Amino acid sequence: MSSEVGQRAVPISRAELAAIGSPVTAEDAVGQGDVPAGFGRGARSTTGRRIGIILLGLIVPALLLLGWHLSTASGFFKPSQLPSPTSVLAAAVDLVDRGQLATHILISTQRVVLGFLIGSVLGVVAGAVLGLSRVADILLTPTVGALRAVPSLAWVPLLVLWIGINEDSKVTLITIGAFFPVFTTLYLGLRHVDRNLVEAARAFGVNGLRLLTTVQLPAVVPALFSGLRLALAQSWLFLVAAELIASSMGLGFLLVDSQQNGRVDRILLAIILLAIIGKTTDALLGIAERWAVRRWA
Amino acid sequence: MTAVLAPGTTRTTSKQALGVHFSGLGRSFGAAGSRRAVLRDVSVEVEPGEILAILGTSGCGKSTLLRAAAGLDVPDSGEVLIDGTPVSGIDERCAVAFQEPRLLPWHTLQANVAIGLPKSSSASAGKAKVLELLKLVGLDAFAKHRPREVSGGMAQRTSLARALARNPGVLLLDEPFGALDALTRIRMQDLLLDIHSAQPTTVLLVTHDVDEALQLADRILVLGRDDDGHDDGREGSTITELVTVPGARPRDRNSADLGALRSSLLSLLGVTGH
Structure with missing residues (x-):
C-alpha cells in the first residue's frame, strides 16, 4: 500500500511521453496527457521469457547431477558413501516394481495437503478474528504467542498419547506447522492495512463486514499468500518429522527404514523426491499467488 | 468540458445544498498532560450552495476542521451543525475527497x-x-x-x-488538487466549478493555495494564530479573517482587486512582499 505513489509514477511518465506526439482532442481537454499509453505492452513475450528463466534455473541442478555422476564414476566416493545417480534411479525403478513408491508418495502428499488445508483455514480464521477484533486481540494474543513459542515438535509426545500413532496425529502435527505462518502473516497484515484506505471507505459509510470484505481482506491477499507458501514449506518439514518418528508408509518412513537397512540409494531417492514434490507444490501455490496478486494488488 | 455537462443529466439527481454551521469548535491532540490545542473557538456559518475556501499554513488545523464536518473526527468542544442538526459519526449528508485519491x-x-x-x-x-x-x-x-x-x-x-x-448536501474537499501538476490543477478547478454549477452543493475547500481560493471561493476563511502583539496564553488556530471574494466566476487572475486581496491574504499567512 505504501508504494502507491511509486506504482503510479510509471504510467504517468509513459503517458506524458505519449502525449507529446498526439494531438489534443476535445474529450481529452481535461484528461489530456494522462492516458496510460503503452500499458500492457510486452505481454506477449513474457511466456517466452518465463520459459527461458525456468531453463536457466535448471542449469545448476544439471551441473550438480553431472558433478555427482563424475565423483561416483571416478571412484572418488565409494558406493556405500554416495551411490551413483544410476543406482538411485535403479532403486526407484525397483520400488516402483514392488508397488511401494507410489504409496509412499501418495500417502505423504495426502498428509501434507490435509494438514496444510486444515491449518491454513484455521490460521485465516484466527488471524482475521485477532487482527480485527480489539477485544479478541487483547484476550488471546498473549496465549497464541506463547503457543507459537513452543517448538512444534514438542507436541509430538502429547499427540501420540492423546491421538495415538495414526493418520490423525500426523495430520494434526502438520496442521500445527501450517497454522502459525498463516495466522501470523494475516494477523500482522490486517494490522497494517493502509489506514487512509480504511478511513476513506468509512467516510462513505462502509463498515463492519462490508469493510472487511471490500477493503481489509483484499488488502492482505499478497501477505496471506506469502503466509500460505511458508505454511506449505512448514507442512513438508513437519511431515518428515511425523513420519520419522512413527509411521509405516511415506517418504519419511522410507528415510528411516533405508537408514536402518543401510540403503543410501533409497535415502538419496527420498531426499530427491521430497525436493521435487516440495518444489512442485510450492510452484503451484506460486501460480495461484501470481494470479491473486494481479487480481487484488 | 461543457459538452459533457448537458443540462438535466446531473441536475435532476442533485440533492438540495445544505448549510453548515461550525459553533465554538475546539480540538486538541496528544496524550493527557502534553495536549496541544489545534483549533479553538471556530464559529462560522456557511450558506447552502456556497463555496467556502479554508486557507491556512500547514498544520494549522484546516483538515481537522473538515474532518469534524465529515464526522471522521470528534471535536473536544463545540459542534458542527449541518442543515440545523448536529454531526455525530460518519454523516451521510457529506462526502469527502481527500488530498490523495485513496x-x-x-x-x-x-x-x-x-x-x-x-x-x-x-x-x-x-x-x-x-x-x-x-x-x-x-x-x-x-x-x-x-x-x-x-x-x-x-x-x-x-x-x-x-x-x-x-x-452530498455538503462536499468536503481536503486539498484535493494539492498533489497535482499545475496544468492538471487548473483543469480540475474548472471541472469543480462546472460540477458546482450543475449540482449546486455546498463546498468546503481546504487549500494552502491562495490563488486557488481566489478563483474558486465565494468566501475565504483564514485559519491562524490570533496573536496580534499580545500573548494571551491560548494556543491553537482560530478564524483570523473571513472575506468575500469580489467578482463573479470565472475571475480574471490579473485583476487589481484580486491582486490586493492576494497580498493581504499572503501576509496573513506570513508571506510578505508579494
Whole structure:
C-alpha cells in the first residue's frame, strides 16, 4: 500500500511521453496527457521469457547431477558413501516394481495437503478474528504467542498419547506447522492495512463486514499468500518429522527404514523426491499467488 | 468540458445544498498532560450552495476542521451543525475527497466510484449514476481500468466522482488538487466549478493555495494564530479573517482587486512582499 505513489509514477511518465506526439482532442481537454499509453505492452513475450528463466534455473541442478555422476564414476566416493545417480534411479525403478513408491508418495502428499488445508483455514480464521477484533486481540494474543513459542515438535509426545500413532496425529502435527505462518502473516497484515484506505471507505459509510470484505481482506491477499507458501514449506518439514518418528508408509518412513537397512540409494531417492514434490507444490501455490496478486494488488 | 455537462443529466439527481454551521469548535491532540490545542473557538456559518475556501499554513488545523464536518473526527468542544442538526459519526449528508485519491487498487474506477453511492440506491440506478459521473469527470472510457493504470490526475477525478456519487448536501474537499501538476490543477478547478454549477452543493475547500481560493471561493476563511502583539496564553488556530471574494466566476487572475486581496491574504499567512 505504501508504494502507491511509486506504482503510479510509471504510467504517468509513459503517458506524458505519449502525449507529446498526439494531438489534443476535445474529450481529452481535461484528461489530456494522462492516458496510460503503452500499458500492457510486452505481454506477449513474457511466456517466452518465463520459459527461458525456468531453463536457466535448471542449469545448476544439471551441473550438480553431472558433478555427482563424475565423483561416483571416478571412484572418488565409494558406493556405500554416495551411490551413483544410476543406482538411485535403479532403486526407484525397483520400488516402483514392488508397488511401494507410489504409496509412499501418495500417502505423504495426502498428509501434507490435509494438514496444510486444515491449518491454513484455521490460521485465516484466527488471524482475521485477532487482527480485527480489539477485544479478541487483547484476550488471546498473549496465549497464541506463547503457543507459537513452543517448538512444534514438542507436541509430538502429547499427540501420540492423546491421538495415538495414526493418520490423525500426523495430520494434526502438520496442521500445527501450517497454522502459525498463516495466522501470523494475516494477523500482522490486517494490522497494517493502509489506514487512509480504511478511513476513506468509512467516510462513505462502509463498515463492519462490508469493510472487511471490500477493503481489509483484499488488502492482505499478497501477505496471506506469502503466509500460505511458508505454511506449505512448514507442512513438508513437519511431515518428515511425523513420519520419522512413527509411521509405516511415506517418504519419511522410507528415510528411516533405508537408514536402518543401510540403503543410501533409497535415502538419496527420498531426499530427491521430497525436493521435487516440495518444489512442485510450492510452484503451484506460486501460480495461484501470481494470479491473486494481479487480481487484488 | 461543457459538452459533457448537458443540462438535466446531473441536475435532476442533485440533492438540495445544505448549510453548515461550525459553533465554538475546539480540538486538541496528544496524550493527557502534553495536549496541544489545534483549533479553538471556530464559529462560522456557511450558506447552502456556497463555496467556502479554508486557507491556512500547514498544520494549522484546516483538515481537522473538515474532518469534524465529515464526522471522521470528534471535536473536544463545540459542534458542527449541518442543515440545523448536529454531526455525530460518519454523516451521510457529506462526502469527502481527500488530498490523495485513496482508491481501492483492486477495484476498477467504476467500482471505486460505486463505493460512494448512498446505501439506499438500487443496483441499476446506482450503475447508471456511476457511469454518468465517470462521464462528468471525463473518465467514461476508463471505467474498467484499475487505479494504478491511470495517472494521478485521473485518480483524483475518480475520487471526486466517488464523492459526488454520494449526492452530498455538503462536499468536503481536503486539498484535493494539492498533489497535482499545475496544468492538471487548473483543469480540475474548472471541472469543480462546472460540477458546482450543475449540482449546486455546498463546498468546503481546504487549500494552502491562495490563488486557488481566489478563483474558486465565494468566501475565504483564514485559519491562524490570533496573536496580534499580545500573548494571551491560548494556543491553537482560530478564524483570523473571513472575506468575500469580489467578482463573479470565472475571475480574471490579473485583476487589481484580486491582486490586493492576494497580498493581504499572503501576509496573513506570513508571506510578505508579494
